[in-house]
């Protein structure tokens with residue numbers, strides 16, 4: 253049954269690839285506008301291969317009742333297979349969601365090449381999910397069939413030392429959809445009771461598209477980080493990283509009132525330039541970066557340096573660009589095999605610099621992100637460069653790694669001929 257798509261050798265002509273125009277509108281040449289509720293937003297001329305009918309009628313295999321769904325299964329490093337598996341049952345006390353969009357996260361890229369946490373394999377990955385509740389178990393409280401939900405992956409236990417203190421992101425028995433439980437690279441995802449009680453499922457605000465709702469998960473972590481460290485009016489913030497997360501940090505810092513926002517990056521400086529940083533720095537020239545940052549901050553360094561790349565030397569250099577009493581944030585984990593940073597402890601000591609990490613988000617994280625998007629403080633259309641069918645998941649991951657895409661959303665209902 254399985255159709256192995258090793259090393260992303262998918263067939264893009266059959267799968268259909270959609271490039272999203274920068275303004276989010278369809279250009280009629282293979283791109284399309286964002287879909288809302290499974291229908292075209294009307295900006296397309298219908299000339300491109302459309303996913304829309306399938307999205308409405310459930311597709312060929314997506315009907316429930318003993319039928320199969322399509323999913324992308326991570327089998328091990330650089331090995332992703334498109335499979336058809338039974339549509340999951342609605343769990344006791346939980347809900348079943350029809351996935352309408354699922355983002356490919358930087359952590360999915362890392363998992364694809366380096367493996368999942370704990371060496372898990374044979375798993376449906378993907379955790380930036382938006383979809384429709386198709387069934388809610390009796391007593392599953394907040395949701396009913398037909399509700400639109402945004403999901404985030406973290407599931408806390410509710411009982412450990414940290415959970416009892418409300419620090420759900422630090423839970424000692426922390427689990428994630430897409431790692432410990434099947435995730436969103438699938439047409440359906442089952443949400444066990446735990447997810448509804450100790451995880452993240454939030455109503456999608458009216459009028460928000462599926463892809464924008466799925467993007468909220470990425471926003472949650474960035475927002476939570478800057479809230480906690482307190483980026484605020486008048487601050488200077490240096491963001492290391494020109495990928496979607498780095499750009500998001502820049503957009504959020506600006507929205508929170510930072511008066512100087514600098515982005516340092518490598519391959520995607522052009523994208524980062526679109527976010528109009530006060531300085532756009534090329535990390536390949538560390539001395540040049542240093543000079544420019546110092547000049548722009550009167551020779552003292554930045555209030556906040558946020559490292560959105562899992563690179564030890566970048567972290568070390570970022571520390572040297574913090575002012576005294578400044579804050580260095582290690583955002584984004586490095587693979588276990590990577591070299592860890594050797595931070596200058598004297599700089600931290602004499603400069604009273606705070607070095608902190610940032611992982612996941614508090615219980616309000618996803619709701620905060622959805623309202624920031626709804627309010628227009630964060631604009632997902634600036635990040636989403638491609639919407640691909642599920643079949644193209646591996647290829648999407650490769651594109652992200654090569655810097656040829658910014659943010660990719662998978663549409664599990666895009667038309668995909670049988671292999």
Ligand SMILES: [Zn+2]
Pocket residue numbers: 357358359379380469470
């Ligand atoms: Zn993510």
Ligand SMILES: [Zn+2]
Pocket residue numbers: 408409410411412413414415416422423424425426
């Ligand atoms: Zn816990």
